[in-house]
Amino acid sequence: GDRNDESTSSESQSSDFRVALLTSGPVSDAGWHGSAYEGIKLIEQTLDAKISHQQTNTPAEFDEVLRAYASSNYKLIFAHGFEYQDAAIRVGEQFPEVTIIVSSGGRFSDNVIPLIFELEEGSYMAGVVASRMTKTETIGMVGGVAIPPAEATFTGFEAGALSVNPDVEVLVSWIGSWDDVAMAKEAATTLIRRGADVLIHNTDAASFGVFQAVREARALGEEVWAMGMNRNQNDVAPEVILGSAIIRIPEAFLQLAILWTEGKMPSGEAYYAGGQSGAADYVVNPGLAGKYQPELMAEIDSVRLGIINGLISVPRIGFLERVGGSF
Amino acid sequence: MEKVSKKFGGKSALDDVGFTSFPGEVHSLVGENGAGKTTLMRVLSGLVVPDSANIRIRGEETTIATPMDARGAGVGMVHQNFLLIPAHTVLENLCLGNRFVGQGHVLPYGDVRQKLQELRDKTGLWVEEDRFVEDLSIGERQKVEILKLLLREPEILIFDEPTSVLAPQEVANLMSIFRRLALDGKTVIFITHKLNEVIEASDRITVLKQGKVVCRTIPEATDVQGLSKVMIGEDVGASLAKTQAPGSTVVRLTSTKAIGVHGEEKLVDVNLVVRRGEVVGIAGVEGNGQQELVEILSGLRRPDGGTVSLPRQIGFIPDDRGGKALIGSFNISENVALGLVGDSRFRWGPAMLWSKINQYVKDLIVRYGIRAESYQQKVDELSGGNQQKVVLARELKRSKDLLVARNPTQGLDVKASEFFYQQMMELLVDGSRSESTGPRAGVVLISSDLEEILSFADEIYVIYNGELLKVNKADVSREFIGRLMLTGRRTDVLSVKSDHCYD
Amino acid sequence: MTNRDSWIALAVSLSALLLTALLTAAALALGGYSPLVVLQSLLEGSFGSLDIFFGVTLVRAIPLVVIGLAVTVAFKSGVWNIGAEGQFYAGSMAGVWVGLSVGDYPSFFSVPLVFLSAAAAGAIWALLPALMKIRLGVGEVVTTILMNFVAIHLVSYVVRWPLQESRGVFPNTDLIDESVRLPIIIPGTGLHLGFVVAVICVVGLSIFFNNTGMGFQLRAMGGSKEATRVSGRARIPMLLIVTFLLSGSLAGLAGGIEITGRTFALYEGMSPGWGYTAIAVALLADLNFIAVLVTGIFFGALEGGAGAMQREAGIPAAWVSGIEALVLLSVLASDRILRRLLRSKKKYDVKERELDV
Amino acid sequence: MFESFSIVLFLEAAIRLAVPLAVVALGESITERSGVLNIGIEGSIIAGALCGALAAMEWSSILLGMVFGAIGGGLVAMVFAIFVLGLNSDQIITGTATTLAGLGFTGVIYQARFGTTGSVITLPVLKSLEVPFLRDIPILGPIFFQQSITVYFVYFLVPALWYFLFKTSWGLELRSVGEDPAVAEEAGIRVLFVRFLAILFGGLSAGLAGAHLALDSGTFIENMSGGRGFIAIAVVVLGRWNPVPIVGAAMFFGAASALQFLLQSSGSNLPFPFFLMLPYVLTLIALSGWFGRTKAPGSLALPWPPKSG
Ligand SMILES: Nc1ncnc2c1ncn2[C@@H]1O[C@H](COP(=O)(O)OP(=O)(O)OP(=O)(O)O)[C@@H](O)[C@H]1O
Ligand SMILES: Nc1ncnc2c1ncn2[C@@H]1O[C@H](COP(=O)(O)OP(=O)(O)OP(=O)(O)O)[C@@H](O)[C@H]1O
Numbered sequence A: 001g002d003r004n005d006e007s008t009s010s011e012s013q014s015s016d017f018r019v020a021l022l023t024s025g026p027v028s029d030a031g032w033h034g035s036a037y038e039g040i041k042l043i044e045q046t047l048d049a050k051i052s053h054q055q056t057n058t059p060a061e062f063d064e065v066l067r068a069y070a071s072s073n074y075k076l077i078f079a080h081g082f083e084y085q086d087a088a089i090r091v092g093e094q095f096p097e098v099t100i101i102v103s104s105g106g107r108f109s110d111n112v113i114p115l116i117f118e119l120e121e122g123s124y125m126a127g128v129v130a131s132r133m134t135k136t137e138t139i140g141m142v143g144g145v146a147i148p149p150a151e152a153t154f155t156g157f158e159a160g161a162l163s164v165n166p167d168v169e170v171l172v173s174w175i176g177s178w179d180d181v182a183m184a185k186e187a188a189t190t191l192i193r194r195g196a197d198v199l200i201h202n203t204d205a206a207s208f209g210v211f212q213a214v215r216e217a218r219a220l221g222e223e224v225w226a227m228g229m230n231r232n233q234n235d236v237a238p239e240v241i242l243g244s245a246i247i248r249i250p251e252a253f254l255q256l257a258i259l260w261t262e263g264k265m266p267s268g269e270a271y272y273a274g275g276q277s278g279a280a281d282y283v284v285n286p287g288l289a290g291k292y293q294p295e296l297m298a299e300i301d302s303v304r305l306g307i308i309n310g311l312i313s314v315p316r317i318g319f320l321e322r323v324g325g326s327f
Numbered sequence B: 001m002e003k004v005s006k007k008f009g010g011k012s013a014l015d016d017v018g019f020t021s022f023p024g025e026v027h028s029l030v031g032e033n034g035a036g037k038t039t040l041m042r043v044l045s046g047l048v049v050p051d052s053a054n055i056r057i058r059g060e061e062t063t064i065a066t067p068m069d070a071r072g073a074g075v076g077m078v079h080q081n082f083l084l085i086p087a088h089t090v091l092e093n094l095c096l097g098n099r100f101v102g103q104g105h106v107l108p109y110g111d112v113r114q115k116l117q118e119l120r121d122k123t124g125l126w127v128e129e130d131r132f133v134e135d136l137s138i139g140e141r142q143k144v145e146i147l148k149l150l151l152r153e154p155e156i157l158i159f160d161e162p163t164s165v166l167a168p169q170e171v172a173n174l175m176s177i178f179r180r181l182a183l184d185g186k187t188v189i190f191i192t193h194k195l196n197e198v199i200e201a202s203d204r205i206t207v208l209k210q211g212k213v214v215c216r217t218i219p220e221a222t223d224v225q226g227l228s229k230v231m232i233g234e235d236v237g238a239s240l241a242k243t244q245a246p247g248s249t250v251v252r253l254t255s256t257k258a259i260g261v262h263g264e265e266k267l268v269d270v271n272l273v274v275r276r277g278e279v280v281g282i283a284g285v286e287g288n289g290q291q292e293l294v295e296i297l298s299g300l301r302r303p304d305g306g307t308v309s310l311p312r313q314i315g316f317i318p319d320d321r322g323g324k325a326l327i328g329s330f331n332i333s334e335n336v337a338l339g340l341v342g343d344s345r346f347r348w349g350p351a352m353l354w355s356k357i358n359q360y361v362k363d364l365i366v367r368y369g370i371r372a373e374s375y376q377q378k379v380d381e382l383s384g385g386n387q388q389k390v391v392l393a394r395e396l397k398r399s400k401d402l403l404v405a406r407n408p409t410q411g412l413d414v415k416a417s418e419f420f421y422q423q424m425m426e427l428l429v430d431g432s433r434s435e436s437t438g439p440r441a442g443v444v445l446i447s448s449d450l451e452e453i454l455s456f457a458d459e460i461y462v463i464y465n466g467e468l469l470k471v472n473k474a475d476v477s478r479e480f481i482g483r484l485m486l487t488g489r490r491t492d493v494l495s496v497k498s499d500h501c502y503d
Numbered sequence C: 001m002t003n004r005d006s007w008i009a010l011a012v013s014l015s016a017l018l019l020t021a022l023l024t025a026a027a028l029a030l031g032g033y034s035p036l037v038v039l040q041s042l043l044e045g046s047f048g049s050l051d052i053f054f055g056v057t058l059v060r061a062i063p064l065v066v067i068g069l070a071v072t073v074a075f076k077s078g079v080w081n082i083g084a085e086g087q088f089y090a091g092s093m094a095g096v097w098v099g100l101s102v103g104d105y106p107s108f109f110s111v112p113l114v115f116l117s118a119a120a121a122g123a124i125w126a127l128l129p130a131l132m133k134i135r136l137g138v139g140e141v142v143t144t145i146l147m148n149f150v151a152i153h154l155v156s157y158v159v160r161w162p163l164q165e166s167r168g169v170f171p172n173t174d175l176i177d178e179s180v181r182l183p184i185i186i187p188g189t190g191l192h193l194g195f196v197v198a199v200i201c202v203v204g205l206s207i208f209f210n211n212t213g214m215g216f217q218l219r220a221m222g223g224s225k226e227a228t229r230v231s232g233r234a235r236i237p238m239l240l241i242v243t244f245l246l247s248g249s250l251a252g253l254a255g256g257i258e259i260t261g262r263t264f265a266l267y268e269g270m271s272p273g274w275g276y277t278a279i280a281v282a283l284l285a286d287l288n289f290i291a292v293l294v295t296g297i298f299f300g301a302l303e304g305g306a307g308a309m310q311r312e313a314g315i316p317a318a319w320v321s322g323i324e325a326l327v328l329l330s331v332l333a334s335d336r337i338l339r340r341l342l343r344s345k346k347k348y349d350v351k352e353r354e355l356d357v
Numbered sequence D: 001m002f003e004s005f006s007i008v009l010f011l012e013a014a015i016r017l018a019v020p021l022a023v024v025a026l027g028e029s030i031t032e033r034s035g036v037l038n039i040g041i042e043g044s045i046i047a048g049a050l051c052g053a054l055a056a057m058e059w060s061s062i063l064l065g066m067v068f069g070a071i072g073g074g075l076v077a078m079v080f081a082i083f084v085l086g087l088n089s090d091q092i093i094t095g096t097a098t099t100l101a102g103l104g105f106t107g108v109i110y111q112a113r114f115g116t117t118g119s120v121i122t123l124p125v126l127k128s129l130e131v132p133f134l135r136d137i138p139i140l141g142p143i144f145f146q147q148s149i150t151v152y153f154v155y156f157l158v159p160a161l162w163y164f165l166f167k168t169s170w171g172l173e174l175r176s177v178g179e180d181p182a183v184a185e186e187a188g189i190r191v192l193f194v195r196f197l198a199i200l201f202g203g204l205s206a207g208l209a210g211a212h213l214a215l216d217s218g219t220f221i222e223n224m225s226g227g228r229g230f231i232a233i234a235v236v237v238l239g240r241w242n243p244v245p246i247v248g249a250a251m252f253f254g255a256a257s258a259l260q261f262l263l264q265s266s267g268s269n270l271p272f273p274f275f276l277m278l279p280y281v282l283t284l285i286a287l288s289g290w291f292g293r294t295k296a297p298g299s300l301a302l303p304w305p306p307k308s309g
């Protein structure tokens, strides 16, 4: 789509560069939504763009909000969540000059671009670490709401774990909410009682519940560990978090914004934020680095390399489908 | 009390009324329905704030703006529309606001029980104190309301139509209670429509009419006729249409049973036949199974045994006007319409013809002399008697085949009662019903008012512990029926013994 | 109450109104936002232009009005249906299911079919609480609340298993066919046929309740079950069933309308608590059907304006619900003022509704 | 299924989950006994959580956290009371509004204090206290007497409330106001004052429960009340406005939720939404077995004095 590129590049000359963000949850979650907000903040600072954010409450208003932004000159819109994909396609058709980025979306057209975070890569590495660390050969996952990105991380985690020790049992428990701390804590406690001694999560703020459960278990003298997810949570509970499987959402956003201003915005294809771009990774908690055997440290690096140059294939769910436009 | 005035909306319910009563007297307050009796007393007990009034109690000026002021001034009232909490036990209701109950401390159930015993011994007035009020019959509720007042031991006791649902013996009791209170130097204010009670019980009488005092007198100086003349402004007691010989059977109950919520037998093998053109009177102390009987007779309840055959068009006047017969937040028209939903004359397909209904109701309001601002006034705003008239107006119209009337004249003034009796008798006569020439109806009159039964019933039964006892024409007498009501025995205990003495 | 009291109350109301307004302003100023800008964006985001009014305010009002009607029907008849939320979801599930399977039929046939099935599903969802009330005497307040949660989790099952989109990846259904989507009645705005449906419901219901025998009996039941049984000779269980079914089917219909009019597919979290907001809509309208249309639009405007507040005035979402609350409170305050001013006479100790949960 | 999982641990979990519900429900039951339906307690819970968290952080004291949590909840309830009692506004609308306000402004304050994108706050955490001898009772000991302070508070509250409601004349007056304010007023009771106290108590309890949520999970986050207000209202009805059954109902609900996690982690392949439904479905089933009418306070949710027209 040259036409698209032209329009966008010409647009980027104009003084006011407007970037909008839609999230379906509070940006104060110190997690998925929060990092997206940091993302557009970053764009504001580095590209002095005019930014705006709206938290949507129901799929019923997606079209309305996207249209509202598009029609008031927001040329780059981050719709932070797959749930926006259908509305994005619809509105995208009405506003060809606008580019809509759909985080972990599954549909693309000329101006609707899925932003795929390959968090499963970091999770795979976390899985490796977990099954090396577990004494009980049982590890657990506490999930918020079962959506593809979350499930992807869990399949990645499980695959990583089994790749080094097929006998490890991987337990999972969904709490049906992203931020119900008490429920997350209870779920984690249950998993620990069932013998899991390394817990990873994929929730938002509810993750504090998981860490708290681990803290209390340790207080009772049990040898239990937690792992962070989405963002680097190592400092959230430094004494119990071995490391975090991370994606660098803000950086990814900035990357896209820069591409956009340079008129190099990918058109009619997805944008991948994964191992190659360093956007997905596993970060060891320096405070607990001592707990890692040297050979494990080495193993982590080799796994990372293997993933990047495709020697290790991390299971991925979700596939992309083109809608409208022409190749 | 002087210069008491109260307007509701535009209409004035009390217009510069002056009312004086002394310690140690029983003072009767009488007047037609809607005259303002209840309102006047609600003013005195702080439930209605008057537009103007100056009230002096024991000499000193008192402003009564709230019920608390009234209690402070030693005023207490038995309310025409009971102020009881159905979900609470009798005991709890009695403790509430009782001056023996220390604020916030442990409930002195013990003391109150004891007090209750004393009262029972003194007055014979009693209700099982651990029962829930919602399980009580109207008669029993009335007694609770009275006990509540007596326990509070106020200086000024107001009784608003306490006798309309009490049995003769209980009424007699109450009168002696009044006497005793008066002797203790209390002031008793007694509102009733039963003028003979007025004459026999009171020291002084005040008559209200249309919110004005029309007469102050003493019983010696007047009589029932005289009083009603002042009240109504015309003579009453006009002779009633004599009924013809009874016709075909409209109702037949054969060995009908009813089981109460707690599995207790409410009706035991009741047999009853009602024929067109006759009034069957059922006397009884409240709480002997009347509730179940009327619900079965009016087709609201299936019997738990035996067979029942009922006609189609039944009118039913329940005893609990506020709870069962009227919707307080609805206006008169809507309340009458409750009885017209099925009536093809007021329906067009599924639609209700409100204009037609309202017209019809306006007409009823005039014919039944209901004192109301308009057919759109909420029934909650009507006086007790006028509320009752609304019920009568609706149900009499329905009684093409049968009328089941439960204490129908409770709260009605003399004139209104007369009018009701006329209407009731007309039901019995061929084709005389105003717009319909249907077959004549039968009437079942369940009442705790023995007079009513004796003067209108062709057949008389007494209901006792759920049994229906027939009274033969031969031994119809106040004493006999009275005994039957209380003991269920046809011959009294003594004579039975003496019989036995012979052999 | 005396006139004196009512004037005191009037004063209280006025000061409360002022206070809430000041509070809002102060809070905003403290947060470093200009109250005026916020107010402006709130108004422009809801009434700014015809397009906005039709495309935002009215469109958002549709579900609130229809569900508000559902609540009104129930409350008027003395049934405390707190379960509109769940009935709405039941309706959307059935609606999307039928909508997906009737794609190739003509609209005049398929759309009504979707509405019918949605309404039916809502009714069925209300039936269990109805039966539990009538057969077992279990109050509806708690059962309907519980049914809400069940429905929400059922949706999350339906969109992941039976009705999941054909790619089998995302937790939502496929989009329904163009032919099953509601036409836009005012081109350029998003205002779809659903609004007409809502208005028809408003009119129909107020006629039904005010002019038909059954409607009258339902109102009577709302006034006093016992009197309706004894003097109205009405079969209360039957009336209760009718109420639950009618209320439930309206809430369900709202689900069908949202599916065919706005989202075109079933997602989780379709209703941000509309079932509860609708209670406020209905009560603010004093359980008057026509008024529900107005209060529904008011809430629609509030939510639309709230969105604009975030976009235009940069108010964080967290502020929005707070401000919505303050607006609601000031409406309550002024509502009392109007009552005082318009009141002719005061009636004494009258119970308006009986709550038996 | 239980083999790897002791019944004791299960019941422990049930109690943990039940406690906040029980506290909220007990408070709300008193409010409702006075004829006021406060669906705004959700707002009180979240306010309690925030105030509790802030206080506990400030003075790093569990106790102060609890106290200020209660106060926070009380304040929100006061707003509710001003409108419902002062202006005689509709209770349900006002409740909706105070819920919104609570959820909204706690978010605002949290963000103002900890930044727009939030940050992790770590609080002193509720320790479980052991009752010396009782703890050693087989089975029951660890379940009931090795719990957080809030649990013991409930143990105290239940008999206290029961005695208050049914044995003191304050209790009688409260119940009478709730059944029929007209009767109560005639008996010389200050209806609005009684309702004010009842609302206040409900707010304080909800606030306390909120503080418990925060201090038990050692952090505060937006919306952490997670709809417990509504569940609590259901619990009150389930418990028929009586302290003992209310705690029973809360326990039942807690047990159902605990069971839910137990089953999920036992690796059954039933779709997880059905696990999440479990507590509600079980409660519905329990209700169906719950014969006899539940009777609400006669004047619940009705305005006083009655509105005109
Ligand atoms: N709350 C009210 N609103 C409007 N009108 C009222 C109200 N209460 C009473 N009235 C009117 O005031 C008049 C007097 O009523 P009141 O109850 O005092 O009559 P009463 O003498 O007690 O009659 P009854 O013997 O039937 O009880 C009636 O016309 C009644 O309609
Ligand atoms: N649920 C109950 N529990 C205990 N006693 C009851 C219950 N219901 C009624 N009773 C008592 O049983 C007796 C018959 O009850 P019922 O309700 O038939 O009285 P009733 O015949 O209707 O009296 P009334 O004519 O005054 O209504 C009365 O003493 C009544 O108070």
Ligand SMILES: [Mg+2]
Residues within 6 Å of the ligand: B037, B038, B039, B080, B160, B383, B384, B385
């Ligand atoms: Mg009177």
Ligand SMILES: [Mg+2]
Residues within 6 Å of the ligand: B136, B137, B138, B290, B291
């Ligand atoms: Mg009875």
